[in-house]
Structures are given as C-alpha cells and as structure tokens.
Amino acid sequence: MSKTEAPPLYERKHLTKIIPRLIELTILFLCFSLLGYRLLHLKNHGFIWLVALLCESWFTFIWIVVVNIKWNPIAIKTHPERLLQRNLELPPLDMFVTTADPVLEPPIITVNTVISLLSVDYPANKLACYLSDDAASPLTYFCLVEASEFAKLWIPFCKKYNVPVRAPFRYFSDQSLFTGNSSSEFQEDWNTMKDEYRRLCQKIEEAAQKSVPCELTGDFAAFVDIDKRSHPTIIKVISENKEGLPDGLPPIVYISREKRPNHAHHFKAGAMNVLARVSGVMTNAPFMLNVDCDMFANNPQVVLHAMCLLLGVKDETDCGFVQFPQQFYDGLKDDPFGNQMYLGRGLAGHQGPLYGGTGCFHRRKVIYGSSPEDKSGHGMKAISCHLCFVFMHLGIMNWKDNLFHVGKHFLLIIYIPLRSVKET
Numbered sequence: 001m002s003k004t005e006a007p008p009l010y011e012r013k014h015l016t017k018i019i020p021r022l023i024e025l026t027i028l029f030l031c032f033s034l035l036g037y038r039l040l041h042l043k044n045h046g047f048i049w050l051v052a053l054l055c056e057s058w059f060t061f062i063w064i065v066v067v068n069i070k071w072n073p074i075a076i077k078t079h080p081e082r083l084l085q086r087n088l089e090l091p092p093l094d095m096f097v098t099t100a101d102p103v104l105e106p107p108i109i110t111v112n113t114v115i116s117l118l119s120v121d122y123p124a125n126k127l128a129c130y131l132s133d134d135a136a137s138p139l140t141y142f143c144l145v146e147a148s149e150f151a152k153l154w155i156p157f158c159k160k161y162n163v164p165v166r167a168p169f170r171y172f173s174d175q176s177l178f179t180g181n182s183s184s185e186f187q188e189d190w191n192t193m194k195d196e197y198r199r200l201c202q203k204i205e206e207a208a209q210k211s212v213p214c215e216l217t218g219d220f221a222a223f224v225d226i227d228k229r230s231h232p233t234i235i236k237v238i239s240e241n242k243e244g245l246p247d248g249l250p251p252i253v254y255i256s257r258e259k260r261p262n263h264a265h266h267f268k269a270g271a272m273n274v275l276a277r278v279s280g281v282m283t284n285a286p287f288m289l290n291v292d293c294d295m296f297a298n299n300p301q302v303v304l305h306a307m308c309l310l311l312g313v314k315d316e317t318d319c320g321f322v323q324f325p326q327q328f329y330d331g332l333k334d335d336p337f338g339n340q341m342y343l344g345r346g347l348a349g350h351q352g353p354l355y356g357g358t359g360c361f362h363r364r365k366v367i368y369g370s371s372p373e374d375k376s377g378h379g380m381k382a383i384s385c386h387l388c389f390v391f392m393h394l395g396i397m398n399w400k401d402n403l404f405h406v407g408k409h410f411l412l413i414i415y416i417p418l419r420s421v422k423e424t
C-alpha cells in the first residue's frame with residue numbers, strides 16, 4: 001500500500017446532536033422574547049426594569065457566544081494501531097518533569113510521575129526523561145536514582161503483561177487493574193514487583209526522615225552545603241541506554257538549574273526553559289512532553305496517541321502542540337465541586353482550549369520560536385523567558401494547537417501536605 005493510500009492516523013468526528021441544539025435555540029428564543037417584552041413595557045416600569053433589561057441583554061449576548069462555540073463540536077479520534085502498522089521509525093521524544101520542593105511535593109509522587117513516563121508504550125531508545133529540581137535537593141536526586149533501579153524491573157513487567165496504568169502506586173492500589181490475569185507466573189511476578197515497590201517506598205521514606213538521604217560523597221558531592229537559592233547548575237546523567245535497546249531503560253537526567261538571589265528564576269517557566277536547553281544539547285528530540293510532578297500518564301499509549309496527530313497532519317504547521325486534559329485522581333464521590341467537569345470536549349473544531357501548562361506535547365521548533373515557514377532551522381530565536389510566550393509564538397507564527405482526548409490521560413494527584421494544613 002502506498003503512503004498516500006494509508007488510512008489516516010486520526011479522524012475528526014462531528015459530535016452534533018439535534019436535541020441539545022434545539023434546547024440551545026429554544027433558550028435563545030426565550031431570551032429574545034424576554035428582551036422584547038421588557039422593551040415593550042419599559043415605559044410603564046421604572047429604573048429596575050432598565051437594569052433587568054441590561055442584565056438580560058448581557059446574558060443573551062453570552063448565550064449567543066455559547067451557542068456559537070457549541071454549534072459544531074468536533075472531537076478527534078486517533079489510531080495508534082495504524083501508526084504502528086506503518087512501520088515508520090518513530091520520532092524521539094524528550095519528557096520533562098518539574099519539581100520544586102521535596103516537602104510540598106513528596107518525592108514518592110515525583111518518582112511515580114517519572115516511572116509512569118519511563119514505562120510508556122514507546123521504544124525506549126526514542127525516549128529521554130529530564131527531571132528539573134528547583135530545590136537542588138539531594139533527596140530528590142537519591143529518589144530518582146532509586147527509581148531508575150526500580151524502573152529496570154518495572155518496565156519489562158509492564159510490557160510483558162501490558163499493565164494498564166504504569167504509575168506503580170496507582171496500579172498496586174486498585175485491584176481491578178490486575179485481577180484479569182490469574183496465571184501463576186503473573187502472580188509470582190506481581191508479588192515480586194509489589195515487594196520491589198514496597199522496598200522503594202521504604203527507602204524513600206527512610207531517606208526523607210534524615211537530614212541528608214545518604215553520605216554526600218561521590219555522585220552526591222555536588223549537594224554538600226548547597227543553598228537552594230544560590231548555587232551553580234547541577235546536571236547528573238542517571239541512565240543512558242547506550243546500546244539503544246528499544247525495551248531498555250530510557251536515559252534519565254537530573255537537572256538543578258543555577259540560581260542566584262539577584263536573578264529572577266521565573267518558577268516553572270524558568271525550569272522549562274532550562275529543560276528545553278539542556279535536552280537540546282543532549283538528545284535534541286523534535287518533540288517534547290511536559291508534565292508536573294504531581295501527575296502521571298494514565299494511559300500507556302499516550303505518546304502514540306499524540307504522535308498520531310503530530311505526524312498525521314498534512315503539514316506540520318497545522319499542529320504545533322497536542323495537549324491532554326487532566327483529571328483528578330481520587331476525587332470526591334459524585335464530584336460535588338465539579339472538579340472533574342471537563343469543559344473542553346468538542347472544542348477541537350476551535351483548535352481546542354488554551355494551553356493548560358502541563359500534559360502537553362510540543363514541537364521543539366515551536367518553543368524555540370522558529371517560524372513554520374522557516375524549514376532551514378535558521379532564524380531560531382532565544383527561548384522565550386516565560387512559557388506563556390508559547391501562546392504568543394503560536395499566534396504570531398501561525399502554528400496551530402490541538403486538543404485531544406480519548407479518555408482522560410493525565411491524572412492529577414491531590415494530596416494535602418501536612419505542613420499546609422497546619423499553617424492554614
């Protein structure tokens with residue numbers, strides 16, 4: 001089958017339903033009727049009716065906007081199986097995780113985020129994971145080293161049994177995720193993995209109790225007497241996958257960027273810039289994923305889904321970034337505060353909602369501010385100093401974004417750190 005005849009990697013589906021449309025039109029009709037009624041009888045009533053008329057006019061205007069947005073909802077369906085059938089060489093991806101405080105963001109959470117990314121269904125020799133630690137914490141580095149050891153066992157286990165959720169804390173806490181397989185071999189492997197994970201948690205807990213997790217010598221020497229507000233850059237390569245094994249452990253790099261008290265560090269945006277710059281020198285993948293440290297990839301095929309869009313568009317300028325919606329893990333029953341309500345559904349026709357700051361795959365070129373027309377790679381601008389500038393680049397340079405959801409892919413873990421509870 002020639003390339004042009006290959007089935008598309010994604011499809012746009014119209015979600016239009018007649019009944020919701022009729023309801024929206026009825027409400028609009030009622031709004032206009034009310035406005036007409038107010039206008040006709042305005043003379044007979046006083047100031048109050050005028051105020052009511054203004055309020056109702058505003059509501060009607062908002063409703064017209066809402067009906068416009070919802071008129072032709074479109075969702076995107078991706079086909080990762082078709083991507084795999086094409087036998088293409090999949091493009092490399094650099095994955096970024098940011099963390100800022102090992103107390104407010106416990107390392108076991110960050111470690112789960114990293115492990116869920118390392119074990120996605122994607123060739124390991126095409127992946128690299130970079131962790132930015134704004135606290136320059138030896139504890140975070142220690143935990144990352146331990147996590148890499150655990151991941152060497154966890155990744156083959158996940159791939160062998162096609163584990164549906166690759167964040168171990170979540171996998172081991174939900175029985176429905178592993179009751180399907182009753183073979184004795186699986187049971188044995190499962191028990192081994194559970195023990196390994198328990199051991200990892202224990203090591204991390206014990207390290208967190210101490211003032212320093214281990215002796216600050218050798219690889220840890222960079223952390224001796226470190227002041228998290230003023231220190232030089234620390235970059236540590238934890239694993240490399242030198243043999244380029246597709247089933248091995250992807251490269252893992254720890255980064256704590258330079259900080260000086262008289263230099264604004266721009267919080268997460270500053271960290272993202274450093275991640276983009278360091279990865280540009282080390283692996284320079286054409287695509288980048290950024291995830292907060294309190295989230296995990298809820299679907300092992302998340303990268304393949306994103307690639308369906310990034311590779312499936314006719315022209316790369318049609319898709320600058322692909323973002324996934326977030327869902328809160330362990331939300332309250334019946335969601336009384338509407339935390340899980342997702343308002344972006346169907347917005348693909350409008351290029352999706354605004355960039356949410358996490359769970360997002362970018363083309364590297366977009367972040368560098370390179371114009372879509374500039375195929376030569378010349379004219380690269382300095383990386384913007386705040387990630388919000390990504391929007392501006394997208395707008396100015398005519399890149400487009402894409403919202404994509406097949407189920408919820410990035411789950412946010414809610415936890416209330418004890419310190420904050422006491423403080424409030």
Ligand SMILES: O=c1ccn([C@@H]2O[C@H](COP(=O)(O)OP(=O)(O)O[C@H]3O[C@H](CO)[C@@H](O)[C@H](O)[C@H]3O)[C@@H](O)[C@H]2O)c(=O)[nH]1
Nearest residue numbers: 098099100101105134267268271291292293294356357358
């Ligand atoms: O100096 C800092 C401060 C924060 N972070 C990291 O940035 C991420 C998000 O910070 P957080 O305090 O958790 O912000 P939230 O309000 O929970 O996050 C939402 O809002 C942010 C913008 O305000 C976005 O950047 C996030 O992606 C989005 O999830 C976390 O991974 C932090 O570790 C840093 O790396 N360095």
Ligand SMILES: [Mn+2]
Nearest residue numbers: 292293294412
């Ligand atoms: Mn957060």
